[in-house]
Amino acid sequence: MDLLEVENRLLSQRNVLLIQGMGGTGKTTLLHHLGAWWQTTHFVEKVFYFGYDEQAWNRQQILTKVAIELLGETGYKRFQPLSELAQQKMLVKRLRAERHLLILDNLESITGANLAIQHTLPKDEQQKLQSLLRDLVEGNSLVLLGSRGEEKWLAYGTFANNVYGLAGLDDEAASQLVDKILAFHGVSHYRKDETQGAYLQKLLKLLAGYPLALQVVLGNLVQQTPQEILEALESGSDDTLDTGKETGDSWQDKTTNILRCIDYSYGNLSTDAQKLLLCFAPFTGVVLKDMLPQYTEKLQQQAVLADLPFEQWDSVLQESNNWGLLAPHPEIPVFLRLQPIFPYFMRNRLQSQPNYQAAIETAFRQHYDEIGGALESLLNSKEAQEKQLGQMLVSFEYENLSKALDFALAAQVSILNPYRALSNYLDTTQENARGLALGESVLARLEKYPDEALQGKLGTEFVGVVDDIASRQLFVKQYIEAEQSYQKALKLLENLADIDEKQRGSMAASVYHQLGRVAEEQRQWPAAEQYYQKALAIKIEFNEKYEQAGTYHQLGRVAEEQRQWPAAEQYYQKALVIFIEFKDKYSQASTYHQLGRVAQEQRQWPAAEQYYQKALAIYIEFKEKYSQAGTYHQLGIVAQEQEQWQQAQEYLLKALNLFAEFNDSHNVDITVRNLARLHQATNDDALTAAVAKVLEISVEEVLKMFKPV
Known part of the structure; x- marks a missing residue:
C-alpha cells in the first residue's frame, strides 16, 4: 500500500x-x-x-x-x-x-x-x-x-x-515482520500460547507496526515473556530493552539506535517543553487532544506541577510533531498518536523524579476518572450514534483506561468509572472471557484492601465487581460459579455499611434478577420466576420504573419457554411500554423480537411479521448485524409458513450471510436446513447457487447438504 x-x-x-x-x-x-x-x-x-x-x-x-x-x-x-x-x-x-x-x-x-x-x-x-x-x-x-x-x-x-x-506498517505487513522476528529468535510458540499470546497481542498493539520498535522489543522475548516485557515497558524499567546479539548488528545497537532517535528529538526541545511533555508519560498509544485542557486542569492542581508552562502546549505539540515524537492519528485526527517507545522513554526519565511522577500519575488518574464516566454514558446511550461513538473511543483509549484503573487500585480510591467503561465496552464486543479476566484481576487486588476501606462507595464498587464477574461467568456458561458469585455479592451487600437502603435495595434487585438468569439458563423455570419476582418487588417498592422493564422482559422469556403465551405477551408488553416511555429504542428491539416469537408460535403471521420488522429496523439503525441475522431468520420462517417463497428466500439468505460473517456455524446449519426445506418446495436452482456463493462452496456440495432434509 x-x-x-x-x-x-x-x-x-x-x-x-x-x-x-x-x-x-x-x-x-x-x-x-x-x-x-x-x-x-x-x-x-x-x-x-x-x-x-x-x-x-x-x-x-x-x-x-x-x-x-x-x-x-x-x-x-x-x-x-x-x-x-x-x-x-x-x-x-x-x-x-x-x-x-x-x-x-x-x-x-x-x-x-x-x-x-x-x-x-x-x-x-x-x-x-x-x-x-x-x-x-x-x-x-x-x-x-x-x-x-x-x-x-x-x-x-x-x-x-x-x-x-508514514505511520508504521499495515496489519498484514506488520504480521509478516512479527512472524519473521519471532521465528529468528525461536519464540514463535508465543503466538499459540493461550495466556502469553494475549499479552503478545497487547504488546503488538502498543508497538503499532513500527518496524524498529518491533525488532528491538520482540528481541527481548529470548529472555522475557510477553507479559514481563509489557509490564516493564509500562513501568519504564531500565533494563527492558536489552538482549543478546543478533547476527550482524547487535540488538543492543538497535536498542541504542531507537532510544537515540527519541533522545535526539526530545533533546531538541527546550527544558520547559521537555518537562511539559513528561506529562504524557502515563499514556499508551494515543492522547485525546480535545481533552487536553481538562487534563491540564488536573495537572495544575498538583503543587509540584503548577509552574509548568502549560500555555506552551500548542507549540510543544507542534515541535514534538516536527521531531517525530507524536503525530495526528491517521484514522481519527482528534487523537495524537505517540511514538511507541516514547512513553517508555519518559517513564524511565520520571523514575529519577518521584515527586513529578506521583503528581503526574495522580492527575492522569483523576482525568481518566472523568473520561471513563463520560465514555460509560456513551456506551449506555439510547442513541445509536452515541453508542457507536463510545465504542470507537474506548477502542482507542482502552490502554489508557486500564492504566488509570491500575493507578486507582494502587491508590485505593474509586475505580468505578474506568472499570465500567472497560467492562461495558467488552460487553459490546462480546469478549466475555476477556471481561472475566479483567474482573478477576481487579477483584484480586480489591480483596487485599483493609476491611474498613471496603465500606461506603468503595464497598458498593467491590460488590459491583463481584456482580460483574458473575455476569461473565453466566455468559460463558459457568452456571455453578455464577450462582456462587451472585450469592457472594448478596452477602457482601448485606454486611455493607454507610450506604442508604434504596441503594442497597437497588443493588440487591439487580443481583436477584441475575440469579433469575442463572436459573433460566439451566431451565429451572420455577426458581427463575421466583428470583425475577423478588427483583421486581424490590424495584416496585423503590419506584425504579425503568429497571422494572428488564425484569418484565425476562419473566416473559420464562413464560414463553413454558408455552404460556398469554402470560408471555403480557410481560413483554409491560416491558415494551416502559422502554418506549424512557425512549430506550435499543432495548425495544429485543422485546419486539420476542413478541414476534410469541405471535409466531400462535401462528399469528401478520402480527409476528410486524413485530419482527420493528425489531429489524432498530437493529439496522444501531448497526447490530448479528442481531439482524436472528430477526431475518425468523422473518424467513414466517414467510415460509405462508408459502411466500421468494420473500422467505430473501430473508433466509440475508440471515445465512450474516451468520457466516460471524462464523456462527450452529446458526448457519439451522438456516441451511430451513433453506433446504425451501428448496424442496420450490426446486429453485438459483437458491442453491446463492447458498454456494455465501458459503464459498460448490453447488454440488450445497445439494449434498440439502439432500437429507
Whole structure:
C-alpha cells in the first residue's frame, strides 16, 4: 500500500516527495526497498542514496557522488574542473532527461543543533541543497526525502505540499515482520500460547507496526515473556530493552539506535517543553487532544506541577510533531498518536523524579476518572450514534483506561468509572472471557484492601465487581460459579455499611434478577420466576420504573419457554411500554423480537411479521448485524409458513450471510436446513447457487447438504 501511494504521488502530483514519520516507523527501510524494487522492475535506472545519519552531505559531495556513478570515467573528467554551479547545471540536465532516483534520508539532522547526531549543514549549504532540488522539479528523475520533521525550510519550490505520512506498517505487513522476528529468535510458540499470546497481542498493539520498535522489543522475548516485557515497558524499567546479539548488528545497537532517535528529538526541545511533555508519560498509544485542557486542569492542581508552562502546549505539540515524537492519528485526527517507545522513554526519565511522577500519575488518574464516566454514558446511550461513538473511543483509549484503573487500585480510591467503561465496552464486543479476566484481576487486588476501606462507595464498587464477574461467568456458561458469585455479592451487600437502603435495595434487585438468569439458563423455570419476582418487588417498592422493564422482559422469556403465551405477551408488553416511555429504542428491539416469537408460535403471521420488522429496523439503525441475522431468520420462517417463497428466500439468505460473517456455524446449519426445506418446495436452482456463493462452496456440495432434509 505504501509503495503504490508513493508511486501515485510522485507521478500524479510532483516528482519530489517528502516521506515523514516518527522515529522507528520504517522510513529508511521503505526508502531502501523502494530504490531496490524500482531498480529491479526498471522503473528507474540508477539509485543514489544519501543518509544524513551517516554524514552531513553538502551539495558538492552529492554532485560528486552522482557524477562518478552516472557519467563514467570520461564524463567525470569533463565534470571535475567545472565550477560547482556549472557541475549542477550539467548533472541536472542529465537527471531531468533520464529516470533515476535520488534519496535524501534523515533530513532532520540538517537543521539540528546540540543533538545526539551532529550532521548539520550551515545556512548557505542548506540553500545550495534547496537550489539543486528545485532544479530537478518536473524532470524525469524522482526525488524521495525522508525525515521525522516537516522540513519547512526546504519545502518551497521543492516538495511543496507533497508529503506522505508514514505511520508504521499495515496489519498484514506488520504480521509478516512479527512472524519473521519471532521465528529468528525461536519464540514463535508465543503466538499459540493461550495466556502469553494475549499479552503478545497487547504488546503488538502498543508497538503499532513500527518496524524498529518491533525488532528491538520482540528481541527481548529470548529472555522475557510477553507479559514481563509489557509490564516493564509500562513501568519504564531500565533494563527492558536489552538482549543478546543478533547476527550482524547487535540488538543492543538497535536498542541504542531507537532510544537515540527519541533522545535526539526530545533533546531538541527546550527544558520547559521537555518537562511539559513528561506529562504524557502515563499514556499508551494515543492522547485525546480535545481533552487536553481538562487534563491540564488536573495537572495544575498538583503543587509540584503548577509552574509548568502549560500555555506552551500548542507549540510543544507542534515541535514534538516536527521531531517525530507524536503525530495526528491517521484514522481519527482528534487523537495524537505517540511514538511507541516514547512513553517508555519518559517513564524511565520520571523514575529519577518521584515527586513529578506521583503528581503526574495522580492527575492522569483523576482525568481518566472523568473520561471513563463520560465514555460509560456513551456506551449506555439510547442513541445509536452515541453508542457507536463510545465504542470507537474506548477502542482507542482502552490502554489508557486500564492504566488509570491500575493507578486507582494502587491508590485505593474509586475505580468505578474506568472499570465500567472497560467492562461495558467488552460487553459490546462480546469478549466475555476477556471481561472475566479483567474482573478477576481487579477483584484480586480489591480483596487485599483493609476491611474498613471496603465500606461506603468503595464497598458498593467491590460488590459491583463481584456482580460483574458473575455476569461473565453466566455468559460463558459457568452456571455453578455464577450462582456462587451472585450469592457472594448478596452477602457482601448485606454486611455493607454507610450506604442508604434504596441503594442497597437497588443493588440487591439487580443481583436477584441475575440469579433469575442463572436459573433460566439451566431451565429451572420455577426458581427463575421466583428470583425475577423478588427483583421486581424490590424495584416496585423503590419506584425504579425503568429497571422494572428488564425484569418484565425476562419473566416473559420464562413464560414463553413454558408455552404460556398469554402470560408471555403480557410481560413483554409491560416491558415494551416502559422502554418506549424512557425512549430506550435499543432495548425495544429485543422485546419486539420476542413478541414476534410469541405471535409466531400462535401462528399469528401478520402480527409476528410486524413485530419482527420493528425489531429489524432498530437493529439496522444501531448497526447490530448479528442481531439482524436472528430477526431475518425468523422473518424467513414466517414467510415460509405462508408459502411466500421468494420473500422467505430473501430473508433466509440475508440471515445465512450474516451468520457466516460471524462464523456462527450452529446458526448457519439451522438456516441451511430451513433453506433446504425451501428448496424442496420450490426446486429453485438459483437458491442453491446463492447458498454456494455465501458459503464459498460448490453447488454440488450445497445439494449434498440439502439432500437429507
